[in-house]
Amino acid sequence: MKAPRLTHKVQQMIQQAHELAERNQHASIQSIDLFMGAALVRKGTLREMHDLIEPNLDEIEGLIKSLSPEASSGIWIESFSKPPSLNTLKIWNASIDIMKRYNQTFLNEGHIIKAFYSLLSDHPELESGLKVVRKESIMQSVTSSRDLTVDLLNRDWSFKEDGQVEISFVDIKEKDALLSWSQRHFGENWSETLRCAFQSPAPHIPILKAKMGGEMVGFAAYDVYMNKKGVFGPMGILPTARHQGVGRKLLYAALQSMKEKRYMYVVLKEAGPIEFYEQTCNAKLIPLEDWK
CATH class of the missing domain: 3.40.630.30 (Gcn5-related N-acetyltransferase (GNAT))
Structure with a gap:
């Protein structure tokens, strides 16, 4: 699958997600890999996201280990070094829809985080585990227009x-x-x-x-x-x-x-x-x- 134009931060997010998947022996890029991959970029709004998540890193690390594996989509996306899970593929496609809705031509971190949270209720186990994270603050930082x-x-x-x-x-x-x-x-x-x-x-x-x-x-x-x-x-x-x-x-x-x-x-x-x-x-x- 051909990817749209990606900002540098999204390219780094995908790389961080790959490294998390490798470290946790995930056969495909899980949705939690993509979410935490964003925080680990630690630049611009993603630096703020990391700072918001940092107090709960131990809990999230435990969550990653306890989550039931998401099924692989079996689809290869350009720029990904592993196939995304079915959940991650839904997030990816939803983020592209958001990008198009705003008449933009580069996929950015805000599109992906907005898509992640819009679909989080489809994954009750992950949604419950991420209640420790300040969702509204992350949304305000990463998905909103900023000065x-x-x-x-x-x-x-x-x-x-x-x-x-x-x-x-x-x-x-x-x-x-x-x-x-x-x-x-x-x-x-x-x-x-x-x-x-x-x-x-x-x-x-x-x-x-x-x-x-x-x-x-x-x-x-x-x-x-x-x-x-x-x-x-x-x-x-x-x-x-x-x-x-x-x-x-x-x-x-x-x-x-x-x-x-x-x-x-x-x-x-x-x-x-x-x-x-x-x-x-x-x-x-x-x-x-x-x-x-």
Whole structure:
């Protein structure tokens, strides 16, 4: 079975799940292997997940040894070194459905953990054993959009134009066309957020657009979310234009503009593809203030 595009954290999660399965002599990747494999990545939100689970590691280790083996699916998935169990295969397929529902093209750790918990009731023995773990806190950390910060002073955000992607500020005269386009492709909420940008007294409307072949394929906005200064987002790229550097160029152009406004830090508000921002601009998670 061909796997979708995987984030680096998901690739590491699969490797950790394989090592757990080997260590516990599992013939197939069990659902508990996948769950604990996520925690053992210990990066970003998965570092938080590990910290939440750590007080109960001894109990979970005992749970792993006591669980009845899950039947193997007998199906090989690309990137897996063992076939997943039937339960793990259900989680995997459900996580891909979640990814598609959010119109995303990389499978990330949030999709998998959300799928894991959505199907946990199908495995009463595992569900009972994991009651020691703070489910709501893990869900809040790993499966929700998160705020991040970017230090603008640590680099020059300008980039070399390549001729394939044209980045420019939106003009006031493009208001109706932009709002209509954004509503059609990304929904009413984002369109209404962008509307705030046209009330800005700044020389530039704080929205950048990306064009390929003369057609608009994406946008990035800042200083528009609840009219708060120093906040980046939203940003949207048409699915057909993804994986071609459009998002990175829009992001860098916006960050460079914000740096020129003498902002020292930027908040990435409710970022979905967290790993994209971690890798492209060294964004750092803002820790959750309290765990529910």
